[in-house]
Every structure is written in C-alpha cells, then in structure tokens.
Amino acid sequence: MVVAVIGANGGIGRRLLPRLDDAGHQPIGIVRSEDQFDEVRDRGGEPRHGDLEGTFAPALDGADAVVFTAGAGGSTGWDKTILVDLWGAKRAVDACEERGIDRFIMISSRGAGDPESRQGPLKPYIVAKHFADRALQRSSLDETILRPTRLTDEAGTGHVASYFDADPGSGDDVPRADVAQAVVECLNNEATLGHAITLYGGDTPTAEALRTTA
Numbered sequence: 001m002v003v004a005v006i007g008a009n010g011g012i013g014r015r016l017l018p019r020l021d022d023a024g025h026q027p028i029g030i031v032r033s034e035d036q037f038d039e040v041r042d043r044g045g046e047p048r049h050g051d052l053e054g055t056f057a058p059a060l061d062g063a064d065a066v067v068f069t070a071g072a073g074g075s076t077g078w079d080k081t082i083l084v085d086l087w088g089a090k091r092a093v094d095a096c097e098e099r100g101i102d103r104f105i106m107i108s109s110r111g112a113g114d115p116e117s118r119q120g121p122l123k124p125y126i127v128a129k130h131f132a133d134r135a136l137q138r139s140s141l142d143e144t145i146l147r148p149t150r151l152t153d154e155a156g157t158g159h160v161a162s163y164f165d166a167d168p169g170s171g172d173d174v175p176r177a178d179v180a181q182a183v184v185e186c187l188n189n190e191a192t193l194g195h196a197i198t199l200y201g202g203d204t205p206t207a208e209a210l211r212t213t214a
C-alpha cells in the first residue's frame, strides 16, 4: 500500500516511516521543509513537500492511505493549533475525498471524544482535535482514529492498552514508537474501521490490542 504520512519528520512520523517500509508498504513522507528530504529518504520514505497552511493536496497524489500525525506543538500559539491541528486535518480529509483516497488514520488525542471531560491549559488543543476527528467521522472515508495519551520518546515495547470508543481517565504514558506500530497494525485491520481507539502504555501485544473487543 502507498501510505502518505503527514508530519513525517515529527516524533511519531520518524518512527512510522521505517515501520511502514519494513511491513512492505511504500511510505510517502510529507514535510514542509525540503531540508528534511534526506532524512525522510534515510527512513525509507519518498519525500514530498506539503504545508498544511499552504499548498498541500498534490503531495497526496498516488496514495492509497493517509496518516495524519502532524501537529503545531506546544511551543506555538493557539492560532497554529487551529490552523494545523484542526483546519490542516480538515483540509487533509477533504483532499483525500477529492482524490478518492479512502483510508485515513488520524492521530488524535486522549480526551478528544469529549472535551468537556478535560479542563486546564490543554483544553483548546483537545477541542481542536475533537473537531478534526468529527470532520473525519463525517466524511466518506474509511477512518481509524487513534487517541494516545501523553507521548514519550522511550523505546517501543510492542505492547499497548487499547480502548475502543471509550476513554478511561487514567493510564500509563505511551511511547511514540508504540503508537507508530499501532498505525501499521491498523492499516490492514478492518476491525479498526470506524472506531476511535484510546491508547495507553500497556501489556497487550499491539496487534492483539487492536482487534475489536467492543
């Protein structure tokens, strides 16, 4: 499968490209700076330029599936949260519909299903993720939404704790590497279609954790 990764040089994206390559997929790594092209190539991806705030959709040409793992990050303002995490994601969904790319995996966030359950300084980000997810859920695409809790750069464990269409309020942080592996497992797993899956660090082998139990 040709899999376009939006946010290919981010924490999850960097870990995802080689995993896709190892699994026999053809990853396209979409980045907004050509300075990152060599790094994308080194990780097994075909680099393409795409800026979620600018020209973006042509970078998806030829893809069978799209993974959205971009984000404005915590050091920018809420304006960028709206423009990248919310509107950028919506534009990506629209571009997939226009191009007939059916499969879309969204890296969302724990709590995005119900922003009222979350108070505190991150609430605007959670609201942005909520509406990005809703745009995908209301589209014609075959979606899987992964909602990880706080991400770490620890080594992957090959295990997670998953909750289909549920959002328990506490659990262990999850390594970015394990979220990247969960994306790979979802691509060929129809049981994840149409679900929003909360991910924590856990003890269940990732493939097993992504078989629906709901």
Ligand SMILES: NC(=O)c1ccc[n+]([C@@H]2O[C@H](COP(=O)([O-])OP(=O)(O)OC[C@H]3O[C@@H](n4cnc5c(N)ncnc54)[C@H](OP(=O)(O)O)[C@@H]3O)[C@@H](O)[C@H]2O)c1
Pocket (backbone or CB within 6 Å): 006, 007, 008, 009, 010, 011, 012, 013, 031, 032, 033, 050, 051, 052, 053, 068, 069, 070, 071, 072, 073, 084, 085, 088, 107, 108, 109, 110, 147, 148, 149, 150, 151, 152, 176
């Ligand atoms: N941090 C957490 O604890 C946490 C928890 C739950 C969910 N998440 C979500 O998980 C996902 C991945 O997180 P991460 O920490 O691995 O990400 P990250 O390292 O912050 O990487 C995000 C990537 O998005 C790219 N990006 C930003 N603006 C862009 C634009 N306008 N056009 C194209 N690309 C753009 C960045 O590109 P540059 O390299 O050019 O800056 C960067 O490579 C994000 O969606 C995040 O919201 C994070």
